[in-house]
Amino acid sequence: MSDLAVEQTPIPGLLVVHLPVHGDARGWFKENWQREKMIALGLPDFGPVQNNMSFNASRGATRGIHTEPWDKFVSVACGRVFAAWVDMREGSSFGTTFSVEIGPETAVFVPRGVGNSYQALEDRTVYSYLVNDHWRPGHAYPALHLGDETAAIRWPIPLDSDEAEISEKDRANPRLAEITPMKPKKTLVIGANGQLGRALTAVFPEADAVDLDELDISDEKAVAAWPWADYQLILNAAAYTAVDVAETPDGRRTAWAANATAPALLARVATEHRLTLVHYSTEYVFDGTATEHTEDEPVSPLGVYAQSKAAGDIAVAGTPRHYILRTSWVVGDGKNFVRTMAALAEKGVSPTVVDDQIGRLTFTDTLAAATAHLLRSGAAYGVYNCTNAGEPCSWRDIAAEVFSLSGRDAADVGATSTEAYFAGKDGVAPRPLNSVMSLDKLTATGFEPEDHLDALRRYLKA
Structure with missing residues (x-):
C-alpha cells in the first residue's frame, strides 16, 4: 500500500x-x-x-x-x-x-x-x-x-x-x-455595448459578446435556454446604473431585476455548469463612512441602486468559482463624467462640482486588464477592490484637472458640497462620500493599477 x-x-x-x-x-x-x-x-x-x-x-x-x-x-x-x-x-x-x-x-x-x-x-x-x-x-x-x-x-x-x-x-x-482540434470552451461577455463591455471584448477578443436584447439575464427562461455547456467563463458587465432613477417605482423594479435577479440567475448557472463567473460591483455597497473600504467590510448600502448591487454581490458569492470586482467612478468608451467635463470645457461653461465626495477614477481598460490578470494568474476566487491607483481626489479635483488638460483654467471649476448641490431636488439617491478602496488584495496578486491621474491624461489625449 x-x-x-x-x-x-x-x-x-x-x-x-x-x-x-x-x-x-x-x-x-x-x-x-x-x-x-x-x-x-x-x-x-x-x-x-x-x-x-x-x-x-x-x-x-x-x-x-x-x-x-x-x-x-x-x-x-x-x-x-x-x-x-x-x-x-x-x-x-x-x-x-x-x-x-x-x-x-x-x-x-x-x-x-x-x-x-x-x-x-x-x-x-x-x-x-x-x-x-x-x-x-x-x-x-x-x-x-x-x-x-x-x-x-x-x-x-x-x-x-x-x-x-x-x-x-x-x-x-x-x-x-x-482531425480538427477541439476548441476550448468559450467566454461570454454580457453587457458588451457598455463602457466596461467594450473594454472586456478588447481584452478577450475571442469571447462571444452579447447585450441584453440578445440575452435577457433577468429572464429565468432565457437564461435556462442559453447553451451554457459551450462556455467556461462569464464576464457580467451588465448593470442598471441610473442611481437617481432607481429611487422611482419603475426604476426600483428595473434596478432589482438587473442588479440582483440577473446575477442570482447567472450564479445558479455557474454552479450547475461549473463555470467561472466574474461580476462587477461598486463602492455604493458601502455607506462611505470608512476611511478606506476593504474587501471584508460589511455591506451597508444607502439607496435602492446600492441595495440592489449589494444583493447581487451576495448572490454571486454563493457560486464556487466567482470573482467580484468592486470599482468606482468608471471611465471608458461612452458617456461618463470626464467626457462631460471635457465637453463643458470646450463650450466655455464653468460648472460647479461637489468637493466632498472622495475617490479614485477607474478606467475600463484597467478593470479589464485586472480581470484578465486574476483569471490567468489563478488568483483565489472572491472579492477584489479594483480602481486605478494614486492619491484620492474629489470630483471637483477631477473636473479641474480635466479643464486644465483641455486648456482651460482649473479655477473655472467651482466647488460646492453634496448637500448644497442637491438642495431642493427631489428623488436624489444618497451617495457615499468616501469611495476610496484599499487595493492591497489586488496588488498582492501581482497586478499594479496605473495612477488614475496619469490614466486621465492618457484618456484625454486619446
Whole structure:
C-alpha cells in the first residue's frame, strides 16, 4: 500500500493518481474517488454527475480513441488495462501522447479534449469512468484511429492480431492529420455595448459578446435556454446604473431585476455548469463612512441602486468559482463624467462640482486588464477592490484637472458640497462620500493599477 499521490504527465492537465489499496485474504478495498484528499493534491474539483462502467469479456478488447467534451476520472473496478491518451485540443500540445497500465492502484484524470483509449489485459475487466456532464444521444465528438502513425501508441496486444477485439466504428476512425482540434470552451461577455463591455471584448477578443436584447439575464427562461455547456467563463458587465432613477417605482423594479435577479440567475448557472463567473460591483455597497473600504467590510448600502448591487454581490458569492470586482467612478468608451467635463470645457461653461465626495477614477481598460490578470494568474476566487491607483481626489479635483488638460483654467471649476448641490431636488439617491478602496488584495496578486491621474491624461489625449 502506497500513499495517495498525484503525478503530472506530458499532456497538460492529464494526471495519474496513485491510490492506496488495502488488501487481505478476502480481497481489497480502495477509495477510488475521494474529493477532499484529491483536490488537496491538485486534482480539479470537476464535479462528476455520471458514473459509467464498461465490461470487457476477453483480454484484447480495445476501445477508443474517443474525445468526449467533458472531463473524466478513469480507473478499473476489476482486472487491468493498458490505457493511452492523445491530446486533441487546439494548441501547442495537440498530438501529445501518454500511456500507462492501470490496475486497482491507479486512476487517471482526463481533461476535456484529450482522446481516451484502453486495451483490456485480462478477461472480465471492468473499466470505470466518472464524467462531469450527462451523456446525450446523437452528440458527436472527435475520434482518432487506434493505429495512428503519428500517435504511435505501443499497444501490448497488436491491433492486427486475432486477440485484439475492435469495433468496426473504431477501425474507421480518421488519422490525426484529418482531425480538427477541439476548441476550448468559450467566454461570454454580457453587457458588451457598455463602457466596461467594450473594454472586456478588447481584452478577450475571442469571447462571444452579447447585450441584453440578445440575452435577457433577468429572464429565468432565457437564461435556462442559453447553451451554457459551450462556455467556461462569464464576464457580467451588465448593470442598471441610473442611481437617481432607481429611487422611482419603475426604476426600483428595473434596478432589482438587473442588479440582483440577473446575477442570482447567472450564479445558479455557474454552479450547475461549473463555470467561472466574474461580476462587477461598486463602492455604493458601502455607506462611505470608512476611511478606506476593504474587501471584508460589511455591506451597508444607502439607496435602492446600492441595495440592489449589494444583493447581487451576495448572490454571486454563493457560486464556487466567482470573482467580484468592486470599482468606482468608471471611465471608458461612452458617456461618463470626464467626457462631460471635457465637453463643458470646450463650450466655455464653468460648472460647479461637489468637493466632498472622495475617490479614485477607474478606467475600463484597467478593470479589464485586472480581470484578465486574476483569471490567468489563478488568483483565489472572491472579492477584489479594483480602481486605478494614486492619491484620492474629489470630483471637483477631477473636473479641474480635466479643464486644465483641455486648456482651460482649473479655477473655472467651482466647488460646492453634496448637500448644497442637491438642495431642493427631489428623488436624489444618497451617495457615499468616501469611495476610496484599499487595493492591497489586488496588488498582492501581482497586478499594479496605473495612477488614475496619469490614466486621465492618457484618456484625454486619446
